[in-house]
Amino acid sequence: MPQSDGERPLTQYDIVIIGGGPSGSVTAYLTAKQGLRVCLIDKANFPRDKLCGGLLTKRTKTLFERIFERKWDENIITEKDEMVMFSKNKFPEGITQSAPLYLTMRYDFDACLLDMAREAGADIRTGMKVSAFDLANTELTLASGERLSYGCLVGADGVNSQVAKLLYGESFNRETIGFALELEVPREDMPEQGDIVEIDMSPCDWGYGWTFPKKHSFTVGVGGQHRKNPDMKANLSRYMAGKGLDMRAYKVKGHFLSRGDFRNPPGRGRVILVGDAAGLGDPLTGEGICNAMQSAEAAARALVESLRDGHPNSVLQNYQRDYNEVTKTLKYARVLCWLIYPRKIRRYLASFYTGSGRLQRGYLDILSGELEYSALFALFAGQALRALKSLPLRLVGIRRG
Template sequence: MKQVDLVILGAGPAGSAAAVTARRAGLTVALIDKARFPRDKLCGGLVTGRCAAHLARIFGQEITEDLFDTRRNFEFFLQGQDLGRLDDVPPLHLTMRHAFDARLLGHALAAGAEDFTGHRVATLDLAQNRVTLDRGEALFFKVLIGADGVQSPVAKELFGRAFDPDRVGFALEVEAPTQAASEQTPIRIDFAAARWGYGWSFPKRGSTTVGLGGLHAPNPDMKAHLAAYLDQLNTGQDAKVKGHFLPFGEAKSHPGRANILLAGDAAGFVDPITGEGIGHAIHSGELAALSAARAIQKNMPDQAFKDYRHATRPIRHAVRHARLLRPLIFTPRLQPFFARTFRTSRSLKREYMHLLSGEAEYPELLFRVLARLPAASLRNIRGKNP
């Protein structure tokens, strides 16, 4: 039996960010993950400027060549139709998650988090503030952070299920062997490669990560969409296909309860247009640890959630704004309008890139797009968001 201030379940980006921040605040931390690291996490590995800023602030992790390939060129398509290309956009960074997550975990352990990776949780007793590991050891906590991904056992324990199957997203990916990509090789985005979703091709040094994803419910034939997409790009047809859920606009309005906090995918903090989740995961992990530290300092661990819910409002708002904009991009009947506007407007493409790089926020983009939209289209999208 062991008593710590904070148990963190999940040592992905959210969990490691929480661990580093909590150690800096002087808390004792047990960091648990069922996997031993390095481990794979299915992901495009695109790190935006917004995410890079969180990495530097929280981990002191810079964008270094050993971990990232930086790209400045982008091309956009919609069902094979060329929507144009942008060169010299704000830099975006591509990484491989097995190396990236292991590096972040290294920062967390170096900061003094106790390493319980390679261990499954056997029982989770939220009433007794106790987690029991598969090897029988019991850990008692003041605050628990569930940073345990989209299928979060902590969220299941709190709410009976980790996500709403009607609103969750699903994505498929392959690692396609490619000749060495250069700094000029463009990142490719294909809107509508899946229904209410998109496809991507991320050229890295050893391979190209090709995938597509979107809302799960309208895409029962996601594998067929991927096969068609790989044929279209003429790459990766023989590579192993892997799939993973992602919360796609499903930010939980109550990401936790009392002394239990959910961070990252467990809280549903993923952008419902771009699918970006690493930045929100790291940021929410940091916020969860700070809320835990404040509540523990006041000797009122049960107050942690109230503090955390307030702190994560900007993340939930960002997800909500993106959800408002999403029908304009993904509603099938509006796609001709979207394609025409996006193809002809260089400024809209730049705006999109500034959003990805963290130099702009959704409200600016939302108002610019709404201003261009005919009234009939506005009526068309009302109530369209799944």
């Protein structure tokens, strides 16, 4: 209900969400559906582009159907069933698989989610910026001068989160953050590419290159840990040259990449963070949309519980419980990164990895969302144990040979 404080109007909400990507829209949709007064603010006008490969896994599809209780729009999402992986170090190399993968353009996908949040009753304000936060008084002021008050505030504003910066002094940790470059290549420029989803482990350190076939173009990119890839442009240029393309002919865009260095606790007081703002991008696969939606689902549960009970101060505690489930997988992913990404280890273990079809399949199954990290971890451990057991025999063989 609008109130007046001198000249500036004050509008009251139960929840104000900053950011209208997947994490913000899902939070808004689920909480508005429960009858809470929700306002979502995004600085962009929608539909808007978001730099992203747009690869969605089966995990994301299942989550989408659970949250929105409907199938997703097949006009904006296409299904692919072949993936190929390359690496100069031959791990894992040239494997295709048939588990379904889904590809979308974020221009369409995010607008669709935001529309559903609006239909659920959330007050959606796009093309709007916050000029000042007053955390002590649970208020904020929009660039238009309007003031909003809230029971709880949600930071869903992505990797460069203004809300995270407000809480921690910086949006992300510069030591661990990733960086990616991406461009769209018209289909006619790569007539040989076909419809296969391609991952190439060689262009980057602690990351990879990708070519994702879309309806009208290929989304081509390289991304990895920022500190370990000081010249990402050169990485992209090499990757493109390998395809017979000159990077300079295309519009290249860059964006920081959340890589699993998640915030814990994910907020402070009545402020909670979801999605990339909380650092929930997967460091091994680069996937972030699924965790953005899953954390938003958890946040919505905590918001409804806390605000219904009249205890907005307990929102962080309620959120933490389910948040730990999201971050559990990231902990596995972080350890697996150390077994897969360092070049020296990769070279040393190349034969060990390539010798195991199950291990390669497991890695691909993680990418497609068919397998949970705990299962891949068990596969790695089992394979390593077998390799250790056979070591004495192999050493004898080497000496005799």
